[in-house]
Amino acid sequence: MSYIKCVFHYTGAKQVLSGANIKSLFFKESSVVLHALLIVVVVAILIGVDLRYNSLGGVRSVLDTMATPIYWIADLPGRIMEWGDEHTRSRGSLLQENEKLRRENLVLSGRSQRMAALRAENARLRALLNSAALLRSDVLVAELLGVSPDPALHQLVLNKGARQGVFLGQPLIDNDGLMGQIVRVSEFSSRALLLTDATHSTPVQINRNGVRAIAEGSGRLGLLEIRHVSATTDIEVGDLLVTSGLGGRFPIGYPVAIVNQVERDPGQAFATVTAQPSSSLDRSRHVLLVFTAEQPE
Amino acid sequence: MSREQHGYWVVLGTFLIAYVLATMPFPAWLHRARPEWLALVLIYWAIALPHRVGVYTGALLGIGLDVLEGVVLGQNALSLTVLSLISLFLYQRLRVFNLWQQCATVFIMIGINQILCQWVLALQGLGDRSLWFLLPAFTSALFWPVILHLLRGLRRAYQVN
Structure with a gap:
């Protein structure tokens, strides 16, 4: 009996030896290279399909839903800091802030009184001109879960998803102006592309005279490039650019950027125009998702 | 058999923590210097447990990082596959290198990782025109000794093999 046990013990030990130690000493390199090549081919096809055909929407939405908890955990320290900050404020500073907010509220409600009258007048005038009535838009407040860790991408992750009615292409604003649009929706979170991303373009018009243009993202935060503005166009430093509503993606009239540089070179067909986004793209923690009348159901 | 698989959850746990670190909000001025946490952890485990x-x-892991970063599906999968392949080739040498040699090797390995990512970004017309994209390779190499000691401690404490 003890002999058999001993043999078992011996073969067990041999197995452990050949299983772990020997294997880690002599690794089959050629088979690994084959496997790696196989993976690289599969991944190259994956990249091609995702880039060229953009047909992985459903899969990505499921994967994004699975990734949401990681964003939530990564955001936790910031959230705790904020909570701690809110709960350890002195009474004095709270009172002060309360007072400031009350004053601000008074000013805003004063302004909105005038808005009501103006809106009614605007509706009457539009009716006289036989143009379509501007529909009121509703908003959804969303909170930032994270920003894209890749500096090449200007993307935000928001804590509202398909469950809350967020849809693809939905405009995103903060209290100062347009921020971007939703490019990917998962169940409980969504991903927004900012105006300044190198792949984003916004149809705008100059608020002063209605000249239309396209504001392209530069890949740098705080800089938009207005391309193909002819050298004779009436555009000046300080002009406010608002959404033109062309293209049907963004509702008309939201502030986008302020022109901060105009260079007219007589040798060039187009002026070099840059603008600074009005919204605080890297500071806003709470953002608004706009629902317009033409939203796809 | 169960003895061989010992401590798998420790490896998984460190990868999860690396994911969280990779998505952690970073101050804007440090944004471009963020170390490649996942790549560092992957290099360590590939050296320590090349048979696993x-x-x-x-x-x-790369597919997971693609989803988290919101980049094209396959970008990090490609670069991390190559990275793990290089680690498998070099693990015997890396084990006997001193710390400085290891840091230098990690710098080169993560530099290759960054270059592959830049290629895929360039396919979309994105990415850097300058060499700033190599900065994470440098910061990652600086963090290598920390990662090495932490993970080695974990591996010994939980007898991962």
Whole structure:
């Protein structure tokens, strides 16, 4: 009996030896290279399909839903800091802030009184001109879960998803102006592309005279490039650019950027125009998702 | 058999923590210097457990990172597959290198990782025109000794093999 046990013990030990130690000493390199090549081919096809055909929407939405908890955990320290900050404020500073907010509220409600009258007048005038009535838009407040860790991408992750009615292409604003649009929706979170991303373009018009243009993202935060503005166009430093509503993606009239540089070179067909986004793209923690009348159901 | 698989959850746990670190909000001025946490952890485990952590691990982890970063599906999968392959080639040498040699090797390995990512970004017309994209390779190499000691401690404490 003890002999058999001993043999078992011996073969067990041999197995452990050949299983772990020997294997880690002599690794089959050629088979690994084959496997790696196989993976690289599969991944190259994956990249091609995702880039060229953009047909992985459903899969990505499921994967994004699975990734949401990681964003939530990564955001936790910031959230705790904020909570701690809110709960350890002195009474004095709270009172002060309360007072400031009350004053601000008074000013805003004063302004909105005038808005009501103006809106009614605007509706009457539009009716006289036989143009379509501007529909009121509703908003959804969303909170930032994270920003894209890749500096090449200007993307935000928001804590509202398909469950809350967020849809693809939905405009995103903060209290100062347009921020971007939703490019990917998962169940409980969504991903927004900012105006300044190198792949984003916004149809705008100059608020002063209605000249239309396209504001392209530069890949740098705080800089938009207005391309193909002819050298004779009436555009000046300080002009406010608002959404033109062309293209049907963004509702008309939201502030986008302020022109901060105009260079007219007589040798060039187009002026070099840059603008600074009005919204605080890297500071806003709470953002608004706009629902317009033409939203796809 | 169960003895061989010992401590798998420790490896998984460190990868999860690396994911969280990779998505952690970073101050804007440090944004471009963020170390490649996942790549560092992957290199360590590929050196320590080359018979367990290999190219498939790299590819799967990469897909996960693609989803988290919101980049094209396959960008990090490609770079991390290559990274794990290089680690498998070099693990015997890396084990006997001193710390400085290891840091230099990690710098080169993560530099290759960054270059591959830049290629895929360039396919979309994105990415850097300058060499700033190599900055994470440098910061990652600086963090290598920390990662090495932490993970080695974990591996010994939980007898991962």
